[in-house]
Amino acid sequence: MEIIYILWLRQLKRYFRSKSRIIGSLGQPLLFLLAFGFGFGSIYQKAGEGNYIQFLAPGIIAMSILFTAVFSGTEIIWDKQFGFLKETLVAPVSRLKIMLGRTLGGATVAVFQGLIVLVISLFAGFKIQNTSMLLTALLFMALIAVLFTALGTAIASVLEDMQGFQLIINFLIMPLFFLSGALFPIDGLPKTIAVITRINPLAYGIDGLRGALINSMHFGFTTDFLVLGSLVIILMVIGSYLFDKIQI
Amino acid sequence: MENIIIVKNLTKKFGNFTAVDNVSFDVREGTIFAFLGPNGAGKTTTIKILTTLLNPTSGELKINGHDPVKEEHETRSSFGIVFQDPSLDEELTAYENMKLHSVLYGVPKAIREKRIEEMLKFVELWDRKNSFVKHFSGGMKRRLEIARGLLHHPKILFLDEPTLGLDPQTRNHIWNYLQDLNKKENITIFFTTHYIEEAEKVAKDVAIIDNGIIVAQGTPDELKQKTKTSMLEDAFLNLTGRKIREEEAGAIDHLRMRRRVFHR
Numbered sequence: 481m482e483i484i485y486i487l488w489l490r491q492l493k494r495y496f497r498s499k500s501r502i503i504g505s506l507g508q509p510l511l512f513l514l515a516f517g518f519g520f521g522s523i524y525q526k527a528g529e530g531n532y533i534q535f536l537a538p539g540i541i542a543m544s545i546l547f548t549a550v551f552s553g554t555e556i557i558w559d560k561q562f563g564f565l566k567e568t569l570v571a572p573v574s575r576l577k578i579m580l581g582r583t584l585g586g587a588t589v590a591v592f593q594g595l596i597v598l599v600i601s602l603f604a605g606f607k608i609q610n611t612s613m614l615l616t617a618l619l620f621m622a623l624i625a626v627l628f629t630a631l632g633t634a635i636a637s638v639l640e641d642m643q644g645f646q647l648i649i650n651f652l653i654m655p656l657f658f659l660s661g662a663l664f665p666i667d668g669l670p671k672t673i674a675v676i677t678r679i680n681p682l683a684y685g686i687d688g689l690r691g692a693l694i695n696s697m698h699f700g701f702t703t704d705f706l707v708l709g710s711l712v713i714i715l716m717v718i719g720s721y722l723f724d725k726i727q728i
Numbered sequence: 729m730e731n732i733i734i735v736k737n738l739t740k741k742f743g744n745f746t747a748v749d750n751v752s753f754d755v756r757e758g759t760i761f762a763f764l765g766p767n768g769a770g771k772t773t774t775i776k777i778l779t780t781l782l783n784p785t786s787g788e789l790k791i792n793g794h795d796p797v798k799e800e801h802e803t804r805s806s807f808g809i810v811f812q813d814p815s816l817d818e819e820l821t822a823y824e825n826m827k828l829h830s831v832l833y834g835v836p837k838a839i840r841e842k843r844i845e846e847m848l849k850f851v852e853l854w855d856r857k858n859s860f861v862k863h864f865s866g867g868m869k870r871r872l873e874i875a876r877g878l879l880h881h882p883k884i885l886f887l888d889e890p891t892l893g894l895d896p897q898t899r900n901h902i903w904n905y906l907q908d909l910n911k912k913e914n915i916t917i918f919f920t921t922h923y924i925e926e927a928e929k930v931a932k933d934v935a936i937i938d939n940g941i942i943v944a945q946g947t948p949d950e951l952k953q954k955t956k957t958s959m960l961e962d963a964f965l966n967l968t969g970r971k972i973r974e975e976e977a978g979a980i981d982h983l984r985m986r987r988r989v990f991h992r
Binding site for chain 2: 482483486487490493494497498559562563564565566567568569570571572573574727728
């Protein structure tokens with residue numbers, strides 16, 4: 481337990497000591513929230529769908545969690561390059577514990593980042609409809625965070641250096657975000673897009689978050705929870721396996 | 729005396745390059761064993777294999793009775809290591825690095841703080857315990873790595889060029905401590921170095937590796953007799969030749985650079 485805690489703490493310390501990283505990673509969600517929120521706001525209203533900021537904010541919160549989580553997971557590559565990874569790899573500690581400590585640390589950071597965006601979106605006009613559901617919202621934020629930190633860790637375990645990273649951003653993370661329903665409702669989509677959003681795990685996270693924050697859902701809490709929960713377990717197992725196989 | 733490390737016909741290939749070629753040697757329990765060789769001879773690769781960081785291409789290994797490939801966890805519980813290249817977390821302070829290590833290596837809580845203080849004082853970094861490692865000089869980082877490696881007392885201690893870049897005073901200081909540790913706790917010390925006179929002074933057993941092949945092994949005296957030399961350094965040069973090994977060292981670097989984005 482102490483091993484998981486100390487590795488978790490390490491991730492947090494690294495994050496909170498890097499002020500530029502905290503501020504820097506707020507730029508993108510902020511831009512999306514303001515540009516899309518106010519840019520498409522009136523069209524969305526005219527289409528009879530209501531307030532766009534209200535719809536968009538949970539999606540942007542999820543987006544900031546997604547990016548922070550994947551980045552945290554890929555810190556393994558940095559540790560590989562700066563040599564620290566060796567220190568953990570030769571430690572007489574189960575790989576699952578290392579994986580858990582790192583993942584929970586990265587996920588905590590990601591949730592924190594999501595909470596900052598939530599607060600910012602309140603200033604942009606977002607209103608939480610049901611404050612009693614805040615804990616549920618937090619649960620879904622945590623699920624998204626753990627899921628994508630574990631994914632980032634798994635990917636980073638098989639990457640040699642940061643050069644492969646751009647590939648991941650453009651071909652995995654961006655599509656995950658754009659085809660998740662973060663920016664548009666997923667009812668009434670063309671067939672292909674509808675299928676893609678249904679197999680996109682982020683869509684379930686955003687759905688859960690929206691359900692908790694603004695009472696609007698597509699899949700329902702049970703489906704969202706089961707999909708995310710089982711994926712978290714699967715990815716943790718895959719991640720530990722790949723982590724175990726790292727050779728340096 | 730028992731052999732605590734047994735290496736039989738160990739081979740490691742990276743693509744077409746054979747870094748370690750059919751190497752065999754044993755290390756007696758409780759000895760101080762110097763593993764010497766020119767740059768790129770295969771020393772670090774061998775240590776990486778012995779310490780579970782790399783899998784061998786073929787060969788049989790036993791570390792404290794365990795197979796590093798199949799019994800990774802038991803093997804890891806048997807040794808401590810100071811790496812050749814940096815392995816500190818630069819974003820943490822010296823103390824935090826020590827704390828993290830002591831938890832990972834299961835140093836009992838009761839003695840943890842005392843041990844950290846003792847080791848940081850030993851390498852004269854106690855005053856800087858709350859400084860970030862990124863602000864340390866090369867020598868300070870090296871000392872911190874050594875202090876960290878000595879936090880727990882395993883059965884075997886691997887030291888890959890531990891004293892590289894340190895002044896004679898510090899090297900002396902550290903070797904006195906290591907010899908004491910070896911005597912008092914019967915810890916087997918396996919080290920590499922380019923300071924041959926250092927090996928001559930402290931090593932009880934020596935193996936010399938060159939181009940991935942063991943060219944000689946025995947006590948320092950045996951090696952000197954065999955080559956009819958009076959200093960281990962001369963014996964070393966006799967056995968490995970006087971050619972400078974930049975090429976071999978470069979080969980591995982090139983290979984590393986050429987490796988694909990995905991290493992699987």
